[in-house]
Amino acid sequence: MRTKLKLIWQHGLYLYHMLSYWEKESFTNYDFVVAGAGIVGLSTAIELRERYPERSVLVVERGVLPTGASTRNAGFACMGSVTELLDDLTRGSEDEVMTLFERRKKGLSLLRERLGDNAIGYAADGSYELISPEEPDALDKIDYLNRLLAPVTGKPAFALANEKIKEFGFEGTRVNAMIQNCCEGSLHTGKMMRALWQKASALGVLLFTGVSLRSFEEQNDGVLLRLPQPCRDEDLLMRAKTLLICTNAFAKELLPQQDILPGRGQVLITKPVSHLRFKGIFHFDKGYYYFRELDGRVLVGGGRNLDFAGETTTKLELNDQIQHMLEEHLREMILPHTKFEIDQRWSGIMAFGQSKKPIVKAFSNRVFGAFRMGSMGVALGSLVAKEVVTLAASSGD
Numbered sequence: 001m002r003t004k005l006k007l008i009w010q011h012g013l014y015l016y017h018m019l020s021y022w023e024k025e026s027f028t029n030y031d032f033v034v035a036g037a038g039i040v041g042l043s044t045a046i047e048l049r050e051r052y053p054e055r056s057v058l059v060v061e062r063g064v065l066p067t068g069a070s071t072r073n074a075g076f077a078c079m080g081s082v083t084e085l086l087d088d089l090t091r092g093s094e095d096e097v098m099t100l101f102e103r104r105k106k107g108l109s110l111l112r113e114r115l116g117d118n119a120i121g122y123a124a125d126g127s128y129e130l131i132s133p134e135e136p137d138a139l140d141k142i143d144y145l146n147r148l149l150a151p152v153t154g155k156p157a158f159a160l161a162n163e164k165i166k167e168f169g170f171e172g173t174r175v176n177a178m179i180q181n182c183c184e185g186s187l188h189t190g191k192m193m194r195a196l197w198q199k200a201s202a203l204g205v206l207l208f209t210g211v212s213l214r215s216f217e218e219q220n221d222g223v224l225l226r227l228p229q230p231c232r233d234e235d236l237l238m239r240a241k242t243l244l245i246c247t248n249a250f251a252k253e254l255l256p257q258q259d260i261l262p263g264r265g266q267v268l269i270t271k272p273v274s275h276l277r278f279k280g281i282f283h284f285d286k287g288y289y290y291f292r293e294l295d296g297r298v299l300v301g302g303g304r305n306l307d308f309a310g311e312t313t314t315k316l317e318l319n320d321q322i323q324h325m326l327e328e329h330l331r332e333m334i335l336p337h338t339k340f341e342i343d344q345r346w347s348g349i350m351a352f353g354q355s356k357k358p359i360v361k362a363f364s365n366r367v368f369g370a371f372r373m374g375s376m377g378v379a380l381g382s383l384v385a386k387e388v389v390t391l392a393a394s395s396g397d
Contacts, residue, residue, distance in 0.1 A: 033240035037061035038070030041246035042196040043385035049203035062212035072348030077185040079104040084287035107383035119195040121188030130284040131177040168278035174333040245369040249351035259353040267301035
């Protein structure tokens with residue numbers, strides 16, 4: 001007679017009869033489980049292994065590749081443009097804006113120190129912001145921002161670079177002025193993520209991809225984790241002494257009370273452009289748009305402010321209105337009188353909230369979180385990883 005499989009409790013863990021002896025012994029108990037294998041999740045796992053080399057660390061990721069924006073961003077190592085910082089100052093104090101700028105700078109330094117500039121394709125070439133005729137007041141604030149940020153930067157962060165508008169070939173009627181940011185740089189997103197994976201692996205971090213954390217349940221001596229198994233009829237139940245949630249916009253699925261709004265970012269890249277006249281990275285319109293030269297191509301992205309409601313989603317889809325606007329900016333401002341062809345289009349999911357400050361929080365003495373990077377995951381990821389691990393360490397684990 002066939003018996004129905006039942007969920008049983010054994011050695012402090014729910015197990016299915018279909019779990020093998022080897023699976024139960026080797027894959028169901030960990031000191032630390034990190035949810036999310038993006039920049040923050042992998043950096044957190046690395047921090048844990050460096051602090052606790054004898055303890056086990058598992059990272060679980062719902063996608064084969066990270067699901068949010070870690071492998072889908074533009075590779076900007078940025079801390080904030082003039083118009084973006086001025087916009088931030090309309091909603092926050094000088095101390096808040098300066099503190100966040102400093103955290104971004106520290107995060108980038110940590111990333112570079114950990115992986116090395118060659119491994120991530122880092123270039124400290126600064127960046128430029130294009131100022132439209134409708135934004136002349138921004139030019140009057142350059143000295144003010146330089147004074148405000150001087151304790152962090154140690155040098156003037158911003159300077160006029162109007163002479164480069166013609167040199168770079170931008171449309172003069174659309175670009176009234178250009179400001180250089182001397183503190184920013186660019187990197188290769190793919191190389192950065194591969195370097196993080198390799199670093200985590202070398203330290204003994206175990207990584208499961210293609211499996212999401214469905215739910216968790218705190219218990220007296222740990223956290224019970226439920227993970228769906230696509231090829232089996234039952235969920236996999238794991239046990240962690242400590243859970244760290246680093247899933248950015250997707251963290252709200254596990255922590256629904258948190259102030260997290262997803263924000264989708266649209267991107268496209270051209271085929272190689274003949275005689276391209278500029279290199280480096282560029283911003284405009286309060287940081288809502290950005291572009292860069294990449295292997296002789298032009299990558300351009302942004303436009304979320306055209307459709308905030310439509311882009312408040314975790315669906316990796318394209319927005320026709322925004323994609324058309326990105327092409328228009330290419331034709332009319334970035335590459336006027338230049339032939340180009342679009343090669344690829346994609347989108348990525350970021351996380352925002354009422355504040356631009358990331359959430360780094362203890363939800364109990366077993367569950368911690370680091371998320372809501374506000375489109376600055378490259379800059380902030382390494383620092384918030386260190387912060388959340390320090391927070392977990394202070395709990396006594």
